[in-house]
């Protein structure tokens with residue numbers, strides 16, 4: 162689950178300006194490939210939140226209007242955590258985001274029923290453009306896996322994966338009611354074991370490091386994360402944001418340091434070449450991550466070179482949360498323009514579209530097989 166990304170605060174444009182902008186935004190910008198012939202759309206969105214931290218957001222039909230012809234397919238999930246409105250904490254102020262209150266977050270499992278029901282209200286053609294994901298489970302609960310299984314049994318034919326769910330995330334993890342999630346909790350192993358069995362694609366958010374960590378130190382959660390991934394070689398896993406976060410900057414990310422070393426990219430590159438981690442992919446979602454990639458000409462070149470070397474292991478996603486319209490939605494894709502320009506046509510196509518199709522088509526098909534065997 163990702164935050165209220167800064168682009169969401171873009172003013173909601175109204176009237177003819179908005180319409181003109183929407184039309185303009187629907188046209189690929191300079192240097193960007195036109196929609197490819199193989200499949201429709203300029204990109205697929207591997208990371209999209211239909212609703213926010215108070216379970217409000219878009220109807221999928223409104224999202225389909227934003228997608229138009231520019232987006233082929235998209236994942237579909239809410240946010241598993243609900244921000245409590247504590248009168249004792251904020252009085253009449255109703256928080257809509259986790260940074261706006263000291264009150265806890267709690268797991269809001271109804272999100273899965275909500276996503277399933279709005280998905281089922283769509284036509285078959287529209288359904289085919291979405292890959293709904295189960296998120297409303299507590300990864301620190303040994304019963305968490307039972308929730309996932311129950312959702313598949315209650316809503317067969319709907320879900321392709323689980324996530325985005327979160328283990329470590331700045332300011333969020335510590336606010337969640339009950340036991341804090343951990344990469345070493347067997348409850349999480351049970352969930353990933355089941356995902357591997359059922360074929361569910363796994364989209365996991367785990368900050369690689371603590372907020373405002375010291376430069377040049379080994380990221381605090383890297384060892385545990387790699388061990389977790391290695392324990393589940395049969396699960397298809399997407400590590401959201403390459404492990405980065407709002408205040409979890411790439412190791413040696415400053416413009417000055419970036420000229421000497423590419424720390425974070427070396428960590429990711431080492432994982433990409435590790436034969437024990439061939440089942441792990443990375444999404445390059447979130448404007449907070451894009452800002453690191455496009456920080457300097459050197460960072461742009463370095464990120465593009467890594468994507469070109471491993472085109473099959475990255476997926477583009479917007480990580481927008483209930484976007485108010487086309488402008489904030491497409492802004493994330495357009496932020497990456499300097500990187501897209503440096504990609505080979507093959508790498509660009511794979512990261513924008515075909516990796517999504519390969520991974521989620523397989524997830525869909527395997528979960529439908531599991532349902533045939535296990536849902537009466």
Ligand SMILES: [Zn+2]
Pocket residue numbers: 162163164208210325480
């Ligand atoms: Zn997210």
